[in-house]
Amino acid sequence: MEKTKGIVVFQGQDISKIKQVDGTMITGRVSGKFRKQVMQPSDYPVVGDEVVGHMSDVDQMIIQEVTTRKSFLQRKVAGNRQDEQGIAANVSTVFITTSANEDFNLSRLERFTTIVWDSGATPVLVLTKTDLVSADKLSSLVDELETYFYGISVCQTNCYTEINEDLKSFLNKGEIVAFIGSSGVGKSTLLNQLLQEEVQTTKEIREDDARGKHTTTSRHLFTLPNGAMVIDTPGMREVGLETVSTSAFDHQYQVIYDLAETCRFSDCQHQTEPGCGVKKAIESGELDEMIFKSYLKMERELAFLKAKEDKKQRKIK
Ligand SMILES: Nc1nc2c(ncn2[C@@H]2O[C@H](COP(=O)(O)OP(=O)(O)OP(=O)(O)O)[C@@H](O)[C@H]2O)c(=O)[nH]1
Numbered sequence: 001m002e003k004t005k006g007i008v009v010f011q012g013q014d015i016s017k018i019k020q021v022d023g024t025m026i027t028g029r030v031s032g033k034f035r036k037q038v039m040q041p042s043d044y045p046v047v048g049d050e051v052v053g054h055m056s057d058v059d060q061m062i063i064q065e066v067t068t069r070k071s072f073l074q075r076k077v078a079g080n081r082q083d084e085q086g087i088a089a090n091v092s093t094v095f096i097t098t099s100a101n102e103d104f105n106l107s108r109l110e111r112f113t114t115i116v117w118d119s120g121a122t123p124v125l126v127l128t129k130t131d132l133v134s135a136d137k138l139s140s141l142v143d144e145l146e147t148y149f150y151g152i153s154v155c156q157t158n159c160y161t162e163i164n165e166d167l168k169s170f171l172n173k174g175e176i177v178a179f180i181g182s183s184g185v186g187k188s189t190l191l192n193q194l195l196q197e198e199v200q201t202t203k204e205i206r207e208d209d210a211r212g213k214h215t216t217t218s219r220h221l222f223t224l225p226n227g228a229m230v231i232d233t234p235g236m237r238e239v240g241l242e243t244v245s246t247s248a249f250d251h252q253y254q255v256i257y258d259l260a261e262t263c264r265f266s267d268c269q270h271q272t273e274p275g276c277g278v279k280k281a282i283e284s285g286e287l288d289e290m291i292f293k294s295y296l297k298m299e300r301e302l303a304f305l306k307a308k309e310d311k312k313q314r315k316i317k
Pocket residue numbers: 128129130131132157158159160182183184185186187188189190237
C-alpha cells in the first residue's frame with residue numbers, strides 16, 4: 001500500500017464497488033471526479049484507483065490510502081512545471097483507435113503506443129470504420145500496422161457488425177480498458193456498442209443522494225455487462241495530443257514555423273495569401289506536402305481541443 005499524505009473526502013457517487021473489509025475499513029474504486037482535496041497532486045486519486053478508507057457519513061468516504069497502481073496514465077503539464085497530471089489508474093489495456101478511411105498516421109500512432117507502454121498498460125491497435133474501405137485496402141492497412149507495430153495486437157471494428165472476438169478478448173472481468181485516438185475516429189460509437197446503450201447522452205447521471213436530493217454527477221468509469229470496466233474521460237482521450245501541443249509538436253513542425261517567417265503577412269494561414277513562403281516551399285519541393293497537411297490537421301485538432309477546454313472553463317466559472 002502506498003501511503004498518502006492526506007485525506008480526500010468526496011460524495012458517494014464518485015466511488016463504486018464499495019466493500020467492507022475490516023471493521024469500519026472499506027475499499028472502493030474511484031469512478032468520477034470528486035469535490036474536495038487536501039492531498040498532494042501526486043497522491044491524488046484518479047479514475048480507476050482503488051482506495052482504502054472509511055465512511056464518515058452516508059455519502060462521504062474518507063480516503064486514507066491509494067492502493068499501489070498497476071498502471072498510471074499521466075499527462076505532462078505544459079510549461080516548466082515538473083509535475084504531471086494523473087488521468088487514469090489501473091488500466092490494463094488501452095485501445096488506440098484509428099479509422100480505416102482517413103487520417104492514418106503511423107507516427108502519431110507510435111506516439112500513442114509509447115505513452116501507453118510508459119504507463120504500464122498494454123496497447124492494442126483498433127482499426128475503426130472498416131465498412132468504409134475495400135477488403136483489399138483493409139488488409140493492406142492491417143499488414144502495415146502489424147509490420148510497423150510488431151507484437152501489438154491489431155483489431156478491426158465497425159458500427160454495423162457485432163464486436164469481434166479479437167477485441168472482446170481484451171474485455172475481462174475486473175480489468176479496466178480505455179480508449180485514446182484522434183477526435184472523430186469512433187471512440188464513443190465503439191464505447192456505446194460495448195455498453196449496448198447510449199452512454200454519451202446519459203453520461204451526466206442524475207442520482208438521488210442520501211438526502212433524497214437530485215445531484216448531477218459525471219461518471220467516467222463504466223462497468224460492462226461482463227464485468228470489465230471502461231474508463232472514458234476527456235483527459236484520457238486527449239492524452240496523446242496534449243503532449244504534442246507542447247514540445248514534440250513544435251519540434252515536428254519547426255520547418256513550417258521557419259518557412260512561415262518568410263511569408264509576406266505575419267498572420268499568414270498559408271492558404272491563398274500572396275507571397276506565402278510555405279506554399280512556395282511546397283511548390284519547389286523543399287517541403288513535403290504531406291507534412292504540411294498533417295500540420296494543418298494537427299492545428300485543427302488542437303484548436304478544437306482548446307475550444308472544448310475553454311467552453312468547459314467557462315462553465316466552471
Ligand atoms: N461508417 C462508419 N461511421 C462510423 C463508425 N463509427 C463511427 N462512425 C461515425 O463517425 C463519427 C464520429 O464518431 P464518434 O464515435 O463520435 O468519434 P469519437 O472518436 O468518439 O470522437 P470524439 O468524441 O471527438 O473523441 C460519427 O458520425 C459516427 O457515426 C463506423 O464503424 N462506420
